[in-house]
Amino acid sequence: MEVTCHCGNIHLKLPASPSEVGQxxxxxxxxxxxxxxxxxxxxxxxxxxxxxxxxxxxxxxxxEFHRCNLCGCITHYVTTPKCDEQILAVNMRMAGHEILKNIxxxxxxxxxx
Numbered sequence: 255m256e257v258t259c260h261c262g263n264i265h266l267k268l269p270a271s272p273s274e275v276g277q278x279x280x281x282x283x284x285x286x287x288x289x290x291x292x293x294x295x296x297x298x299x300x301x302x303x304x305x306x307x308x309x310x311x312x313x314x315x316x317x318e319f320h321r322c323n324l325c326g327c328i329t330h331y332v333t334t335p336k337c338d339e340q341i342l343a344v345n346m347r348m349a350g351h352e353i354l355k356n357i358x359x360x361x362x363x364x365x366x367x
Contacts, residue, residue: 255349255353258348259324259329260322260326261322261324261327262303263302263305263322263324263325264300264301264307264320264329265299265300265303266298266299266329266344266348267298267299268297268298268344269293271357272291272344273357273358274291274359274360275290275354275359276292276359276360276361277290277359278290278363279361279364280364281365282312282319283362286328288328288345288346288347289345289346289347289354289357289359290331290343290344290345290362292342292343293343294340294342295332295342297342300320300329300330300342302322304324307321307322307329307330308323314336315334316336316337317331317334318334319331327345327348328345329344329345330344331343
């Protein structure tokens, strides 16, 4: 399965559709309104047609939030080596409605961390 940003510049190839997505309420995820599907970085192929992603990293330096530099869509995040677990989380808001409507949403209380 493949998802793309709005302009089609960033492509994320996933091994399969996720069985669920996480909706986190931490200070950044609630602003991004993302629905995260979690994978190992080796499972996902990220490519671009015109420009590579740019990323924002917050004070704890544990997560890089990547976005398309052309249309601005948050496409994914990756954990940095500071984290114990290496994760590439795909923003499933990049998927079509026909895919999302059948995937359960799990609430994640990141605001309490």
